[in-house]
Amino acid sequence: MAYDGTAYCGWQVQPSGITIEEVLNRELSKLLGEEIQVIGASRTDSGVHSLGNVAVFDTRTRIPPGKLCYALNQRLPEDIVVQSSCEVAGDFHPRRCYSEKTYEYRILNRQIPLPTLRKYTYFYYRSLDVAKMQQAASFFLGEHDFKSFCSVKTTVEDTVRTVLSCTVERTKDDVVVICVTGTGFLYNMVRIMAGTLIQVGIGELEPDDIAKILAKRERSAAGPTAPAHGLTMIGIAYGQPF
Amino acid sequence: MAYDGTAYCGWQVQPSGITIEEVLNRELSKLLGEEIQVIGASRTDSGVHSLGNVAVFDTRTRIPPGKLCYALNQRLPEDIVVQSSCEVAGDFHPRRCYSEKTYEYRILNRQIPLPTLRKYTYFYYRSLDVAKMQQAASFFLGEHDFKSFCSVKTTVEDTVRTVLSCTVERTKDDVVVICVTGTGFLYNMVRIMAGTLIQVGIGELEPDDIAKILAKRERSAAGPTAPAHGLTMIGIAYGQPF
Numbered sequence: 001m002a003y004d005g006t007a008y009c010g011w012q013v014q015p016s017g018i019t020i021e022e023v024l025n026r027e028l029s030k031l032l033g034e035e036i037q038v039i040g041a042s043r044t045d046s047g048v049h050s051l052g053n054v055a056v057f058d059t060r061t062r063i064p065p066g067k068l069c070y071a072l073n074q075r076l077p078e079d080i081v082v083q084s085s086c087e088v089a090g091d092f093h094p095r096r097c098y099s100e101k102t103y104e105y106r107i108l109n110r111q112i113p114l115p116t117l118r119k120y121t122y123f124y125y126r127s128l129d130v131a132k133m134q135q136a137a138s139f140f141l142g143e144h145d146f147k148s149f150c151s152v153k154t155t156v157e158d159t160v161r162t163v164l165s166c167t168v169e170r171t172k173d174d175v176v177v178i179c180v181t182g183t184g185f186l187y188n189m190v191r192i193m194a195g196t197l198i199q200v201g202i203g204e205l206e207p208d209d210i211a212k213i214l215a216k217r218e219r220s221a222a223g224p225t226a227p228a229h230g231l232t233m234i235g236i237a238y239g240q241p242f
Numbered sequence: 243m244a245y246d247g248t249a250y251c252g253w254q255v256q257p258s259g260i261t262i263e264e265v266l267n268r269e270l271s272k273l274l275g276e277e278i279q280v281i282g283a284s285r286t287d288s289g290v291h292s293l294g295n296v297a298v299f300d301t302r303t304r305i306p307p308g309k310l311c312y313a314l315n316q317r318l319p320e321d322i323v324v325q326s327s328c329e330v331a332g333d334f335h336p337r338r339c340y341s342e343k344t345y346e347y348r349i350l351n352r353q354i355p356l357p358t359l360r361k362y363t364y365f366y367y368r369s370l371d372v373a374k375m376q377q378a379a380s381f382f383l384g385e386h387d388f389k390s391f392c393s394v395k396t397t398v399e400d401t402v403r404t405v406l407s408c409t410v411e412r413t414k415d416d417v418v419v420i421c422v423t424g425t426g427f428l429y430n431m432v433r434i435m436a437g438t439l440i441q442v443g444i445g446e447l448e449p450d451d452i453a454k455i456l457a458k459r460e461r462s463a464a465g466p467t468a469p470a471h472g473l474t475m476i477g478i479a480y481g482q483p484f
Binding site: 003004049051069073079082083116232 | 315322
C-alpha cells in the first residue's frame, strides 16, 4: 500500500476523521460484495506517508489475487494506490510474525523551504551535521529498551525493540534522510529518534548522549517528536531472519 | 521563485483563475505600499512547477534587496517561496537579455502509480527505452527551427531556437528525467519535446525521426504535448556566453 498521508487521520479507523483503513474497508467491501475488514501491518499516524505498508483480509472472491490490486485501484482515490496483491496463508497476521520494517524520515535542511517538497519533508533551516547524526544513529543499533523513544500515550508494556540498521545521509537536494530498519517499533519511535538526531545535528546533544538517553528509560530524556509529514513507511520484509 | 504549480493557472495574469504573477503583484504591493508589477522570465503554463523562475520589478523601498525575499515569504502562501532576492540594473529585463534556461520533464515509468509523486511526475506505464530517448534527444542539440515543437496557438514568428543540452536519465526510483537547457523556448516546446521523446521510448518513432520532424516545420509531425504537471522550470543563468 502506497499512500500520501496528507489528507488522512492516519491508518486506523477512528471517529475524528477519515483514515486509510476506513477507505480500504469501504472500497474492498463494495468491490467484493462482502464485508471486508483489513488488518494493517504498520498503523501509521495522521499525516505519515507510505510506499510499502501491508494490509491483509479474508475474502471469498474469485478475482485472481494478483489482479485484485488493479481492480481496487480503479476505485481508490489517487492518494492511495495498492502496489501489488497476493494470496497468503490463512493464518498470516501482518503484525504477529517476524518482519523487518523500514521507515525514512526526511528533513529539508536549507535556508529557505521548497514548495514541491513541503508535504513530504520536514523543513529545518539550522544546518545539520550529518556525520555527527550518523555517529549518534549507530547507538540505536541492536536490542535496547526504547522506552525513552516511545510516546507516553502508549499502552505497550514491553518497550524492548531491535534496530537492525540506522543511517543518515544528505542528498544533493539538501534532504537529510534518516533510514531505520527494525523488527518492531513503538508508538512515535521513529519520529522521536529523528527529533533527537536533529538535536545532535545542531550540537545540542553529542552522539554518545544517545546511549545515556536509552539508559534513562524516560520519554523526557529524548528530543522532541519530529512532525509526521517527514515520515514515510518504506516497506516490510516478512520471513525468518538468517 | 520556487512554486508548486498545482493550484495555479500558470504564471501570467488572466481572467480565468489565480496565477503566480497575480499573487506576487498583490503581496509585493501590500508589503511595499506601492503598486508593483513584476516581469517574469518564464511564463510557465497552468500546472507547471518551478524551482528557479525569475521575477523583476521596480520599487522605491528601503528594505535591503537581499532581505526582501524573507519579508515577502512571510506573506506568500506555502506553495510559492522566493529563494533569493537581489538588486539588478535599472534596465534589466528578464526576457530580453541572453540567458540559459533549464527545464526538467519528469516521467514516472513503472506499472503502478505512486501517490507521493502524482503531482510532480507524469505517470506513464509503458516501458521506456531510455537509451533510445537519449539518442533521440541529441538531435535537438544546436540551432534549429523548432516550429514542429511549438503550439499552434503561438503568435511568435521566428521559431528558430538553440538547445544547449538535452539529456535523458532513469533514476533508481523509476523516474525518467528529461533535462533541457536552451537560450529560449517556444510555447509548449519542452512538453512537445517530452511527448515526442516518449514516442521514441516506446518504439513508435526511431531516434533519427527527430531530424525529420524538425525538418517538416509543422506541429502535426511531432508527438503529443506531454501533461503540464511533469514539467519543472529548474533555473535561469544570465550573462553572455563564452
